Amino acid sequence: MLLEVKDLHAGIEGKEILKGLNLQVKKGEVHAIMGPNGSGKSTLSKVLAGHPTYEVISGDVLFEGKNLLELEPDERAREGVFMAFQYPVEVPGVSNSQFLRLAYNQKAIHHGREELDPLEFNDYLKEKAKIVDMDPQFFKRSVNEGFSGGEKKRNEILQMAVLEPKLAILDETDSGLDIDALRIVAEGVNKLRSPENAIILVTHYRRLLNYIQPDFVHVLDGGKIVKEGGKELALELEAKGYDWVKGATN
Amino acid sequence: METQFAEQFREFIKREKNDALRVLREQAFASFTASGFPTPKNEDWKYTNVASIASGEWRVAIGESQEFTSADLEIAKRFAIDRNGFAALNLAFGEIKVIRIAKNTSIAEPFELNFAADEGTAIFPHILVLAETGSKATIIESYASTAKSFTNAAVQVIVEDNASITHYRVQKDGAEAFNIGTTEVSLGRDSRYDSTNINLGAAISRHDIDLKFTAEGGEAWVDGLYMLGGRQHSDTHSVIDHTVPNCVSHQTYKGVLNDHSRGVFNGKVFVRENAHGTDAQQSNKNLLLSNDARVDTKPQLEIFNDDVKCAHGATVGQLEEEELFYLLTRGLPETLAKNLLTYGFAEAIIRKIGIESIKTDLDAAVLNRLSVKLEV
Numbered sequence: 001m002l003l004e005v006k007d008l009h010a011g012i013e014g015k016e017i018l019k020g021l022n023l024q025v026k027k028g029e030v031h032a033i034m035g036p037n038g039s040g041k042s043t044l045s046k047v048l049a050g051h052p053t054y055e056v057i058s059g060d061v062l063f064e065g066k067n068l069l070e071l072e073p074d075e076r077a078r079e080g081v082f083m084a085f086q087y088p089v090e091v092p093g094v095s096n097s098q099f100l101r102l103a104y105n106q107k108a109i110h111h112g113r114e115e116l117d118p119l120e121f122n123d124y125l126k127e128k129a130k131i132v133d134m135d136p137q138f139f140k141r142s143v144n145e146g147f148s149g150g151e152k153k154r155n156e157i158l159q160m161a162v163l164e165p166k167l168a169i170l171d172e173t174d175s176g177l178d179i180d181a182l183r184i185v186a187e188g189v190n191k192l193r194s195p196e197n198a199i200i201l202v203t204h205y206r207r208l209l210n211y212i213q214p215d216f217v218h219v220l221d222g223g224k225i226v227k228e229g230g231k232e233l234a235l236e237l238e239a240k241g242y243d244w245v246k247g248a249t250n
Numbered sequence: 251m252e253t254q255f256a257e258q259f260r261e262f263i264k265r266e267k268n269d270a271l272r273v274l275r276e277q278a279f280a281s282f283t284a285s286g287f288p289t290p291k292n293e294d295w296k297y298t299n300v301a302s303i304a305s306g307e308w309r310v311a312i313g314e315s316q317e318f319t320s321a322d323l324e325i326a327k328r329f330a331i332d333r334n335g336f337a338a339l340n341l342a343f344g345e346i347k348v349i350r351i352a353k354n355t356s357i358a359e360p361f362e363l364n365f366a367a368d369e370g371t372a373i374f375p376h377i378l379v380l381a382e383t384g385s386k387a388t389i390i391e392s393y394a395s396t397a398k399s400f401t402n403a404a405v406q407v408i409v410e411d412n413a414s415i416t417h418y419r420v421q422k423d424g425a426e427a428f429n430i431g432t433t434e435v436s437l438g439r440d441s442r443y444d445s446t447n448i449n450l451g452a453a454i455s456r457h458d459i460d461l462k463f464t465a466e467g468g469e470a471w472v473d474g475l476y477m478l479g480g481r482q483h484s485d486t487h488s489v490i491d492h493t494v495p496n497c498v499s500h501q502t503y504k505g506v507l508n509d510h511s512r513g514v515f516n517g518k519v520f521v522r523e524n525a526h527g528t529d530a531q532q533s534n535k536n537l538l539l540s541n542d543a544r545v546d547t548k549p550q551l552e553i554f555n556d557d558v559k560c561a562h563g564a565t566v567g568q569l570e571e572e573e574l575f576y577l578l579t580r581g582l583p584e585t586l587a588k589n590l591l592t593y594g595f596a597e598a599i600i601r602k603i604g605i606e607s608i609k610t611d612l613d614a615a616v617l618n619r620l621s622v623k624l625e626v
Contacts, residue, residue, distance in 0.1 A: 074581055091573070093598070099580075
C-alpha cells in the first residue's frame with residue numbers, strides 16, 4: 001500500500017472538517033476525490049502535504065507504511081509526496097531552472113543520488129518540459145511570476161515531472177483553465193502516470209476526468225467519503241448532481 | 251569631541267585659496283559649531299543615536315577639491331547646511347567634485363564615484379551634479395570602507411528642463427564603518443530622476459534624501475533597499491516635495507532585518523497648495539527575520555490640494571506562510587526556503603538597476619548574506 005488514510009479527523013482553527021476519512025491508494029492507481037464546496041477536499045490535500053495551519057485531531061496516515069504525519073512538509077516532499085497547488089505561488093528573482101534544480105538536488109541528496117550541475121540539469125529539464133509542451137524560455141523566468149493561470153498549472157506539472165513523486169496530489173488543478181490548457185495539463189499528467197506512482201485528483205468538476213481516466217472515484221461530503229466507485233461514478237454524479245449523494249447519506 | 255574638528259578646520263581653512271569658498275566653509279563650520287552633532291532629542295534623529303560617531307577620534311582626510319566655476323559655487327551655496335550638524339560639517343570640509351553634463355548631450359558611460367575611508371579617518375565628499383537642459387547621464391555613487399571610519403558625504407543633483415539622471419547609490423561599507431549621506435535633488439520642467447539606494451553595510455548609516463520639483467512635468471523614482479544583520483542600524487529620511495503641478499513621484503523602499511538590527515524609514519511627501527495633478531505613490535515594506543530585529547517606519551503624506559492621486563503604505567511582517575509552504579512542498583529545507591523568499595523580496599529593488607555588473611554584484615552580496623547558492 002502506498003498511502004493509507006485511516007479514520008482521519010482533521011480541521012482548521014478548532015473546526016473539524018474531515019470527520020473520519022478512509023482512503024487506500026496503491027502504486028499505479030489514479031484516484032479522483034470529488035465533492036461539493038466545503039466537503040473537505042482541499043483540507044485533505046493540505047493535511048497530506050503537511051500545511052501548518054491544518055491540524056490532525058485523530059487518525060493515521062501511512063505512506064509506504066511510515067507515519068506521514070510525523071514528517072515536516074519538506075521531508076514529505078523528499079520522501080516522494082507532491083502537491084500541485086490550486087494557486088501556485090510566485091517566487092520573484094529565482095528562475096524556474098534554478099528553483100527546480102535546488103528542489104531536484106535536495107531530493108537527490110536525501111536519496112543518496114548524485115546532484116546535477118546546472119548544465120546536466122538543463123538537459124534533464126529540457127526533456128521534462130516536452131511533457132507539458134513548455135518553451136525553454138520559461139526556464140529563465142522567475143518562478144510563476146507574470147505567468148498566466150494556464151502557464152502556472154503547466155509549471156506545476158513540470159515540477160511534478162522533474163521531481164518524480166511517488167504520490168502526486170493535484171489540488172483543483174483544473175480550476176480556471178481554458179480547454180486548451182486543460183488538455184495540455186491532462187496530457188502531461190497522463191504521460192507521467194506509471195505503475196510506479198499514484199495520483200490523487202482533487203476536483204469539483206468532472207471535466208478533468210474526461211481527460212484523465214481515474215481508476216477510482218470517491219465522493220466526499222461533510223468530511224467523509226459517502227460514495228465510491230469506478231470512473232462511471234463521475235458520470236452518474238454529473239447527471240444527478242451532488243444533492244444525490246447528500247441524499248444518499250441521509 | 252567636536253573640538254577635534256575645530257583644530258583640524260583651522261589648519262584646513264588656511265589652505266583654502268578660493269575666497270568665496272572660504273567664506274562658505276567658515277559659515278558652514280560656524281553652523282556645525284552652533285548645532286553640534288544631532289542627538290536623539292532632535293525629532294529627526296529620534297531613533298538614530300550618533301554618539302559613537304561624535305565621540306570617535308577622526309583624522310580628517312581631504313583631497314584637493316576640483317576646479318570649479320562661480321556658477322558651481324552658487325549651487326554649493328544652496329546646500330542646506332542648517333539641516334543638521336553633519337551637513338554643515340560636510341560643506342566645511344567638503345572635497346568638491348563637479349559633474350556637469352552639457353546641454354543636450356547624452357552620456358552612455360556612467361560616472362562612477364567610489365569612496366572608501368581608511369582606518370580612523372573621516373572623509374567628506376561633496377558632489378555637484380548639474381544635468382543641463384536636455385542632457386542625460388547615469389551616476390554611480392558607491393561606498394566601500396573596510397575599516398572603522400567615518401564617511402560624511404553629500405550629493406547635490408540639479409536636473410534641468412528635459413534632462414534625465416539615473417542615480418545609483420550603493421553603500422557596502424564594512425561592519426565597523428559609519429556612513430552619513432545627504433542627497434539633494436532639484437527637478438526642472440519635464441525632467442526625470444530615477445534613483446535606487448542600496449544600504450547593505452556600515453554599523454550606523456543614515457541617508458537623507460531631499461527631492462523638490464521646481465517646474466511642471468517632472469517624474470521621479472526614489473527607491474531603496476536596506477538589508478541589515480548583526481547590530482547594524484540604518485536610517486533613511488526622505489522628503490519629496492511637490493511644489494508645482496503635474497509631477498509624478500514613485501517611492502518603494504524595502505527592508506530586510508535580521509539578528510539585532512534596526513531600520514528606520516521616514517518618508518515625507520508634501521503636495522503643496524497649487525500642486526494639482528500630482529501623482530505620488532509611496533510604499534515601505536519590511537521583513538523581520540528575527541524577533542530581536544526592529545524597524546520604525548513612518549510614511550507621511552501631507553496634501554494641501556484635492557486634485558491629486560496619492561497612495562502610501564507601510565508594512566512590517568514575516569514571510570508569507572503560504573509562500574513558505576509552497577517551497578517546502580518542493581522539498582526545500584525550511585532555512586533555504588526562507589532565504590529564497592527573502593532574496594526574492596529584496597531582488598524586486600535590485601532588479602531595477604540597469605547596469606548588469608552592479609546588479610550581479612548586489613545579487614551576489616544578498617545571496618551570500620543569505621548563504622544561498624543559485625547557479626545558472
